[in-house]
Amino acid sequence: MAIPQPILSKLQELEPDASFEGNLPRARSSSGSIYFAKVGIPREEEQYAGEAESLKAIGSAAPSLAPRVFCSGVTESGTPYFISEYKDISSLTSRAASVLAKRMATELHAKSSPTGKFGFAIPTYCGVTKLSNGWFDRWDECYTSMIGDLLDQLRRKGHFEHLCRKAERVKNEVIPKLLGPIDTQPVILHGDLWSGNAGVDTATGQPVIFDPASYYGHNEAE
Numbered sequence: 001m002a003i004p005q006p007i008l009s010k011l012q013e014l015e016p017d018a019s020f021e022g023n024l025p026r027a028r029s030s031s032g033s034i035y036f037a038k039v040g041i042p043r044e045e046e047q048y049a050g051e052a053e054s055l056k057a058i059g060s061a062a063p064s065l066a067p068r069v070f071c072s073g074v075t076e077s078g079t080p081y082f083i084s085e086y087k088d089i090s091s092l093t094s095r096a097a098s099v100l101a102k103r104m105a106t107e108l109h110a111k112s113s114p115t116g117k118f119g120f121a122i123p124t125y126c127g128v129t130k131l132s133n134g135w136f137d138r139w140d141e142c143y144t145s146m147i148g149d150l151l152d153q154l155r156r157k158g159h160f161e162h163l164c165r166k167a168e169r170v171k172n173e174v175i176p177k178l179l180g181p182i183d184t185q186p187v188i189l190h191g192d193l194w195s196g197n198a199g200v201d202t203a204t205g206q207p208v209i210f211d212p213a214s215y216y217g218h219n220e221a222e
Contacts (some may be wrong), residue, residue: 001023001024001039002023002024003020003021003022003023003024003027003037004024004039004079006075006076006077006079006081007024007027007037007039007075007081007083008020010037010071010081010083011027011029011035011037011083013071014035014070014071014083015029015031015033018030018031018033024037024038024039025037025038025039026086034085034086035070035083035084035085035086036067036083036084036085036086036087037081037082037083038051038081038082038083038084039079039080039081040079040080040081041079041080042078042079042080044080045074045078045080046122046123046125046130047080047125048072048080048081048082049072049080049122050122050123050124050125050213051082051124051125051211051212051213052069052072052082053072053120053121053122053124053214054120054124054190054191054212054213054214055067055068055069055082055084055210055212056069057111057188057214058108058188058190058209058212058214060111060188061107061108061110061111061188062103062104062107062108062111064204064206064208065100065103065104065107065108065207065208065209066208066209066210066212067084067085067086067087067208067210068084068085069082069083069084070083070084070085071083087201087203087208087210088201088202088203089199089200089201089202089208089210090199090200090202091195091199091200092195092198092199092200092207093200096199096200096205096206096207097198097207099206099207100198100207100209103207104190104222105219108187108188108189108190109187109188109189109219109222110187111187111188112185112186112187112216113185113186113187113188113216115135116186117135117136117137117186117216118135118136118137118138118139118141118142118186118215118216118217119133119134119135119136119142119145119186119215119216119217120133120134120214120215120216121133121135124191124212124213124214124215125213126191126192126213127192129150129153130149130153131146131149131191131213131215132145132149133215138180139179139182139184139186139217139218140175140176140178140179140180140182142186142215142217143175143179143217143218143221144171144175144176147167147170147171147175148171151164151167151168151171179218182218184218184219186216186217186218187216187217187218187219188214188215188216189214189215189216189217189219189221189222190209190212190213190214190222191212191213191214191215191222192211192212192213193209193212193222196211197209197210197211197212198210
């Protein structure tokens with residue numbers, strides 16, 4: 001799609017003396033810079049906010065590991081958006097995967113929660129699956145809430161009652177016994193990491209992760 005005026009205005013705030021062209025989500029300025037401008041529809045406001053804040057949290061912990069977000073929000077017409085740096089990404093290589101693992105262990109999973117608690121300030125989404133989040137004092141409480149949230153969504157679909165009954169026992173009996181005794185610090189997680197959400201920045205050869213659903217949790221949950 002061509003660059004709509006509200007997004008063009010945001011781009012011009014980033015580079016007041018530049019002109020812009022391209023078809024979203026890719027926008028090029030007359031200075032040569034390339035931006036990734038992601039635009040949604042009004043009912044996706046929560047998803048866009050969650051993704052933008054997740055990228056910001058990852059970038060704060062591990063600079064350049066995820067695209068840098070320049071701005072995000074909702075236009076006057078109710079359209080959610082965020083604008084980040086553009087990265088040309090190829091498939092993850094074994095060498096880049098090794099670098100990624102090291103950076104996640106030494107940078108990303110070393111970044112503690114700003115509140116000292118587990119969870120995240122706003123909802124995030126794994127695809128279309130909503131994670132309500134919130135803040136919790138203990139890891140078992142956070143994980144129990146996440147599983148409970150997923151079970152509630154399954155129940156509303158009306159086809160998984162047998163599965164939900166079994167999962168309730170796991171939530172109420174297994175999780176407290178396994179995770180309750182664990183003394184761990186909450187660290188920032190990507191939250192939806194798989195091969196489709198990681199790759200190689202072709203400009204630098206370095207690994208990059210994207211499309212996160214972040215929260216602060218046990219590092220082994222990644």
